[in-house]
Amino acid sequence: MLVYFNGKIRNKDEVRISPDDRGFVFGDGVYEVILSYKGRLFRAGAHFERLRRSLKELRIRDPELKVLRNVADKLIHENHLDQKIATVYIQISRGAAPRKHFFPAENTPVSVYAAASPFDPPEEEWKQGTSVILLPDNRWLRCDIKSTSLLPNVMACQQAKEAGAKEAVFIRDGAVTEGSHSSFAAVFKGTLHTCPESHYILPGITRQLVLKLCPEMNIPVSLYPIQESHLQNADECMLLGTTTEVMPVVRINEQQVGDGRPGPVTRRLQQALRKMIRGE
Ligand code: PDD
Secondary structure (H helix, E strand, O other), X not given: OEEEEOOEEEEHHHOOOOOOEHHHHHOOEEEEEEEEEOOEEOOHHHHHHHHHHHHHHOOOOOOOHHHHHHHHHHHHHHOOOOOOEEEEEEEEEOOEOOOOOOOOOOOOOOEXXXXXXXXXXXXXXXXXXXXXXXXXXXXXXXXXXXXXXOHHHHHHHHHHHHOOOOEEEEEEOOEEEEEOOOEEEEEEOOEEEOOOOOOOOOOOHHHHHHHHHHHXXXXXXXXXXXXXXXXXXXXXXXXXXXXXXXXXXEEEOOEEOOOOOOOHHHXXXXXXXXXXXXXX
């Protein structure tokens, strides 16, 4: 497998990352995951824009992101993924330096890694729907930054897995924020509800697209936090994300959502997004 590391495309086995790398020591880095459908990166511009913002917020030096855009295309091609569904993972850390909490010297080069991998779409789950559990949101207060420091997300997702669920959905101050690796939305009487953008959630690119699709499809939208206590009245629930697309949620904590089957608004959005991604 060919990957990109610090300026060169090389075999993954040949990549050597310093144990002093701040990504390794502190989780001091940012990342993006982009879907590639048959060689075409979906919403690459938005992903690179978010990457630029994450870097800026964490004051990590901006490597040439234009170069990285070409690298992403090259990785798809060189790994023979042009006719497949794949993901491109990009990670930038603050570089390698002796362990000190404060930033390393100005001239410390950032570490840049990118890889493309085949993606197996969860077709059956998209059809049948999936289940989630609710957990307290114990993440930091800058969830809008796509940082590689993901320990609370990892712990929550593992807890979901052990409970036989796909995703953990976080609750902060009695309201739903988002999933451990996806955005969350619910439908009440035909209106799509999702929490507004803030430091409590990642500005999901799929969420943004769905919010743009809704008015075009005559689906009203409400951008207010969904109270946990109201979730049981939701007619439909869904997870949104780059690899999740529009995933119907049919069970929350063992309780059925609506009639236990993916609902009509979810289905319509799922199809509309699918059409955009696949150009159907
Ligand atoms: N996760 N919220 C969180 C916490 C996420 O990690 C993600 C994406 C999303 C959805 O964002 P987008 O639609 O831009 O993919 C929301 C990626 C895929 C991951 O960590 O693998």
